[in-house]
Amino acid sequence: MSDSSETVSAKDTREVIMEATFRALSKHGYKDLRMRDIGEEMDLTRQVIHYHFDGKYDLLSSFLEHVIDQYEGSVEVEADADPRTELDARIDQCLFGPEFEEFGHWDRMKVYHELYTYAQNDEAHREIFDEHYDRIRGSIVEVVEEGIESGEFRDVDATLMGQLVTDVIHAARGRRISLGHEDAPEQARRAIDEFVLDSLYEA
CATH class of the missing domain: 1.10.357.10 (Tetracycline Repressor, domain 2)
Known part of the structure; x- marks a missing residue:
């Protein structure tokens, strides 16, 4: 796989995670949000989230940006x-x-x-x-x-x-x-x- 393909793939995956985070936050709110809730809002495995982000706080900081x-x-x-x-x-x-x-x-x-x-x-x-x-x-x-x-x-x-x-x-x-x-x-x-x-x- 080329470097450009890997970059596009990573970008698309992060976009999927961000949109899943929108949906999960809308349903559960910030206080009660779990990484599992975000995983349930997308077709990708929850392990993909942990690959891209170092926990819930890192994910929410990236989500905010x-x-x-x-x-x-x-x-x-x-x-x-x-x-x-x-x-x-x-x-x-x-x-x-x-x-x-x-x-x-x-x-x-x-x-x-x-x-x-x-x-x-x-x-x-x-x-x-x-x-x-x-x-x-x-x-x-x-x-x-x-x-x-x-x-x-x-x-x-x-x-x-x-x-x-x-x-x-x-x-x-x-x-x-x-x-x-x-x-x-x-x-x-x-x-x-x-x-x-x-x-x-x-x-």
């Missing part, structure tokens, strides 16, 4: 898109997510937020979430700064605006997941448009 990569790597904006279009795309991605063939956006966010809750007692996972938060905020700040430099937006505190938008996104997702307020993302989107993004333009 996998979830984040799925979202960060799937924002699609045309190269010549104006700053407002790019802001809209990034905010919509965070609030409504990309399309998935199986296990939809809110199923994935439910798992994400459960891990987020437990991160308060886990320094390594907290660091992963913190870096993710910084990247979301940073991407918004960067687009706002580009809009200011190009003259499309008025001069504002881009860092503070990025902070506000990111916090609204997190609060809306948490309200939908924890309190069952299904209209929270749409309400947050309208509020961001009316009270935040529209303020980028001169009156």
Whole structure:
């Protein structure tokens, strides 16, 4: 077997394990999750999991990074898109997510937020979430700064605006997941448009 074939095979196997972890976490929750539960969610033998990961904690750390990569790597904006279009795309991605063939956006966010809750007692996972938060905020700040430099937006505190938008996104997702307020993302989107993004333009 060639090296390239081995690489593709390993990548595909890890993808299968990650998706099985999604399903297992959705059914059993973080606290009660066992490696056996993940093994039962895939056709491969449980030994394959132990070959790729050094136990449950290593697997969940990789899983967390996998979830984040799925979202960060799937924002699609045309190269010549104006700053407002790019802001809209990034905010919509965070609030409504990309399309998935199986296990939809809110199923994935439910798992994400459960891990987020437990991160308060886990320094390594907290660091992963913190870096993710910084990247979301940073991407918004960067687009706002580009809009200011190009003259499309008025001069504002881009860092503070990025902070506000990111916090609204997190609060809306948490309200939908924890309190069952299904209209929270749409309400947050309208509020961001009316009270935040529209303020980028001169009156």
